[in-house]
Each structure stands twice: as structure tokens, then as C-alpha cells.
Amino acid sequence: MKKRKLQVLTILLENLKETHPQLVPSIAIADQMNMSLPETQQVLKSLEGFGVIETDPDLQYNLITQKGLHWLNKQSPGV
Numbered sequence: 001m002k003k004r005k006l007q008v009l010t011i012l013l014e015n016l017k018e019t020h021p022q023l024v025p026s027i028a029i030a031d032q033m034n035m036s037l038p039e040t041q042q043v044l045k046s047l048e049g050f051g052v053i054e055t056d057p058d059l060q061y062n063l064i065t066q067k068g069l070h071w072l073n074k075q076s077p078g079v
Contacts, residue, residue, distance in 0.1 A: 004043050007033055009072045012053060012064035023061035 011032055015024050030040035044062060047053045052068030055061065064072075 001043070001046070004033065004035070005047055006072070006075055008040075008043055008047060008062075009052065009064060009068055010076075012062060013069070013072060016064065023063055026055075026060050026062060029062065 011029050012024055015021050026040055030037045041059045044055055044059050048055050052071050054063050054065055
């Protein structure tokens with residue numbers, strides 16, 4: 001599960017590098033991770049519970065938080 005959480009945070013971090021970052025659709029995350037949408041939403045729910053991402057009530061759109069950036073940096077320095 002930790003690996004999947006890191007993957008999600010990395011995807012959300014990559015979005016921040018875009019010229020005009022947008023909220024990231026859950027389906028896009030699921031596609032990049034080759035996971036079903038329900039599996040992806042479980043990971044997203046867990047990450048939101050830790051405060052490392054923000055998501056809408058329907059778990060459709062996601063954004064990494066400052067806490068998520070700090071946590072990701074501690075797990076994978078140099079990312």
C-alpha cells in the first residue's frame with residue numbers, strides 16, 4: 001500500500017510541474033497506475049485521511065497538499 005501511496009503522490013507532484021496545474025482526475029491516476037477506479041479511490045481516501053492530499057467528496061479530483069509534499073520529500077529525497 002505504501003508503494004501505491006507514493007505513486008499517487010508522485011503523480012500529483014508531477015501535475016504541479018505543469019505551467020497551469022489542474023486538479024487531477026482520479027480516473028487519470030487509476031490509468032497511470034494500471035489500477036481499477038475503486039482501488040484507486042481507496043488509496044485516495046487513505047491519503048486524504050492523512051492530510052497529504054485534498055479531494056472532493058466524490059473522490060473524483062485530487063490535489064497534493066503542503067503536508068503531502070513534505071511527506072513525499074522525506075520518503076523519496078530529491079523527487
